[in-house]
Amino acid sequence: MQHLDDALIAEWVDGAIAEDSPRHGAIAAHVDQCDECRIRVEEERALAGHVRQLLGVATPPDHTPPFEEVLYRAGSAPKRAPVRSIPVGWRRLAVAATVVVAGGVGWYARGLVMGRSAVPAGAAVTADAVGATETTGATGTTGAAGATSERDVPASPPLESTAGKRLEVATAEAAGRGAAAAEEQAAAERDDVRREAAAERQVVDEIVAARRDAAPPAAPAVAAPSPMAQAVAPAENELRMQKAAAEPWGTATRLTAERALGRSLLLVPDLRVVSIEMTADSGLVRVRQDLGGGAVLELVQSRATDGAALGLAAEVIVADAEPRARMARAPEAVETIVVSGIRVVVHAPLTADSLRVLIGKLGT
Amino acid sequence: MATDWAEVYRVTFPDLVRFLYRKVWEADRAEDLAQEAFVRALPHDPENPRAFVFTVAANLARDEARTAIRRRKHLELVKAEPVTQTESPAEGLERREEERAVQAALAQLSERDREVLLLWDAGLDYDEIAAQTGLARSAIGTTLSRARRRLVEAHRELGGRTGGRADGPDGKDGRGNDAALG
Numbered sequence: 089m090q091h092l093d094d095a096l097i098a099e100w101v102d103g104a105i106a107e108d109s110p111r112h113g114a115i116a117a118h119v120d121q122c123d124e125c126r127i128r129v130e131e132e133r134a135l136a137g138h139v140r141q142l143l144g145v146a147t148p149p150d151h152t153p154p155f156e157e158v159l160y161r162a163g164s165a166p167k168r169a170p171v172r173s174i175p176v177g178w179r180r181l182a183v184a185a186t187v188v189v190a191g192g193v194g195w196y197a198r199g200l201v202m203g204r205s206a207v208p209a210g211a212a213v214t215a216d217a218v219g220a221t222e223t224t225g226a227t228g229t230t231g232a233a234g235a236t237s238e239r240d241v242p243a244s245p246p247l248e249s250t251a252g253k254r255l256e257v258a259t260a261e262a263a264g265r266g267a268a269a270a271e272e273q274a275a276a277e278r279d280d281v282r283r284e285a286a287a288e289r290q291v292v293d294e295i296v297a298a299r300r301d302a303a304p305p306a307a308p309a310v311a312a313p314s315p316m317a318q319a320v321a322p323a324e325n326e327l328r329m330q331k332a333a334a335e336p337w338g339t340a341t342r343l344t345a346e347r348a349l350g351r352s353l354l355l356v357p358d359l360r361v362v363s364i365e366m367t368a369d370s371g372l373v374r375v376r377q378d379l380g381g382g383a384v385l386e387l388v389q390s391r392a393t394d395g396a397a398l399g400l401a402a403e404v405i406v407a408d409a410e411p412r413a414r415m416a417r418a419p420e421a422v423e424t425i426v427v428s429g430i431r432v433v434v435h436a437p438l439t440a441d442s443l444r445v446l447i448g449k450l451g452t
Numbered sequence: 453m454a455t456d457w458a459e460v461y462r463v464t465f466p467d468l469v470r471f472l473y474r475k476v477w478e479a480d481r482a483e484d485l486a487q488e489a490f491v492r493a494l495p496h497d498p499e500n501p502r503a504f505v506f507t508v509a510a511n512l513a514r515d516e517a518r519t520a521i522r523r524r525k526h527l528e529l530v531k532a533e534p535v536t537q538t539e540s541p542a543e544g545l546e547r548r549e550e551e552r553a554v555q556a557a558l559a560q561l562s563e564r565d566r567e568v569l570l571l572w573d574a575g576l577d578y579d580e581i582a583a584q585t586g587l588a589r590s591a592i593g594t595t596l597s598r599a600r601r602r603l604v605e606a607h608r609e610l611g612g613r614t615g616g617r618a619d620g621p622d623g624k625d626g627r628g629n630d631a632a633l634g
Contacts (some may be wrong), residue, residue: 094594095597097597098597099592102578102596103591104578132597135600137602138600139573139600139604140573142603142607143474143570146473146551146558147470148482148483151469168604185488234462329479341483343478343483344484
C-alpha cells in the first residue's frame with residue numbers, strides 16, 4: 089500500500105472512515121507497518137488536539153435556555169401595530185413610558201448619588217427583606233404604598249407641565265409643515281397628547297389614591313401584587329400585569345428580551361445586571377440589577393407600541409427592603425426623561441434633586 | 453416520523469452556539485442566533501435535523517455579518533455587566549487576550565477553511581460538513597488538515613500563548629508536541 093496522503097490521514101485521525109469498511113482495515117495495517125505514516129498520523133492527531141485546545145479558548149459560557157423559549161419565539165413574533173402617518177421624530181416621542189419608582193429609592197439615591205446627608209435616617213436595606221421581595225408576585229413589588237399612606241402626596245403638576253411641553257412640540261411641528269393636512273395631523277397629535285396627559289394623570293391619581301387608602305403593612309412579604317403595582321397599571325397594562333402575575337418568569341438573554349420589547353432594555357448602566365427574565369405569554373421583561381447592600385432594582389418592562397396614546401412601557405421597582413415604619417418620608421416627585429425616544433416619567437418618593445440624579449442614571 | 457426538535461435542541465444547542473460564537477464573537481448574539489435557527493427550523497422535517505439547523509444558523513450568521521457594524525453601535529449603548537461573573541479581573545483579561553488571539557488567527561484563514569474547521573469543531577462529521585459547505589466529501593480531509601495547520605501557524609505568528617507549545621522542536625509548528633494525546 090502507498091503512503092497515506094493528507095486527506096486520508098485527516099480522515100483516519102478524525103474517525104471519518106467507517107470501522108466496518110475494507111479501507112479501515114487496510115489503513116490500520118499500513119499505519120502499523122509504516123513508520124513514516126505512523127508519525128504523520130501522530131502529528132495530525134496532535135495538531136487536531138492543539139486546534140481543539142485553541143478553539144476551546146474561544147468558547148462562550150455553557151448555557152442552554154429551555155426549549156420553551158424557542159417555542160415562545162416561534163409562536164410570538166413581535167407584531168407591530170399599524171403605523172399612523174405621524175412624523176418619525178414625533179412618533180418616537182409619543183411612545184411614552186411611565187416609570188414608577190416605588191420605595192427605597194431614597195436609599196438608592198443616598199448610596200449612589202447624594203451622600204448620606206441627603207437621605208433620612210433609618211433607610212438602610214436588609215438582605216432578608218430583599219429576599220422577601222424576590223418571592224413576591226410577578227411584578228416583584230412589596231407594597232410600598234403602605235409606607236406612604238400617611239404621606240402628604242401632592243397631585244401631579246409635573247405631568248401637566250410635561251404634557252404642556254409636548255403640546256408645544258406638536259404645535260411647532262405643525263407650524264413648520266404649513267399645509268392643511270399637516271394642520272390636521274397636528275390636531276390629531278394634540279389630541280393624542282391630551283389623551284396621554286389625561287392617562288398619565290390618571291396613573292398618578294391612582295397611585296396617590298392607592299397610597300392614601302392603603303392600610304399599614306402587616307408583613308413585609310406580600311404574595312399578591314401590591315396596591316402600588318395595581319395602581320400604576322391602568323387599562324390594558326393593568327390586565328397585562330395581572331396576567332403576568334400568574335405566569336412563571338423564565339430566564340432570557342438580553343437580545344431575546346430586546347427582541348420581545350422591540351427596543352433596548354431600560355436599565356441603569358452603572359449597575360450589574362443580576363438577571364433578565366421574561367413571561368411567556370404577556371411578553372413582559374423583568375431586569376434585576378444589583379444596587380449593592382443586598383438590594384435589587386427591578387425594572388419590569390413591556391413592549392411600547394408605536395402610536396400608542398400611552399405606552400406604560402416600563403415600571404421600575406426598587407426592592408423594598410425596609411419595614412414600612414422606617415421608610416423615608418420624602419415628598420413625591422415626578423421627573424421626565426427621554427430614553428432612546430421613549431419618554432419616561434419617573435415617579436418616586438424622593439426630593440426632586442434626588443430623583444433627577446436617579447433618572448440621570450437610567451438609560452439603555 | 454416527525455423530528456423531535458426538543459431532543460435535537462438539547463443535544464445540538466451548545467455546539468451550535470459555539471459554532472456561531474466564533475462567527476459573531478458575542479455570546480448573547482450567538483445564543484440568540486442559535487435560538488432563531490431553531491425557530492426557523494421548527495416547521496421543517498429534514499432528514500438530518502442537526503445538519504439542517506447548522507445550515508440555517510450559518511445563513512443567519514452570514515446575514516448577521518452584514519449588519520454587524522450597525523448592531524455594534526447599538527450594543528455599545530446597551531452594554532452592561534455580564535449576568536454572572538466567576539473569574540477574577542486578571543483571569544478575565546487573560547482569557548480575553550487569548551480569545552482575541554484565536555479570533556485573529558481564525559480571521560487569517562480563508563472563509564472555506566474557517567467554515568470547515570468550525571463545523572468540524574462543532575462536531576459535524578465529514579458528510580455533514582460536505583453537505584453544508586458544498587465541498588466534495590473527499591476534499592474535507594485535505595481542507596481540514598490545511599485549516600488546522602494554518603490556524604496554529606497564524607496563532608503562533610500573532611503571539612498567542614494557548615497551549616504553550618505552539619513552537620515544535622523544529623520551530624515550525626506545534627505538531628508532534630502533543631503526541632502523547634494520540
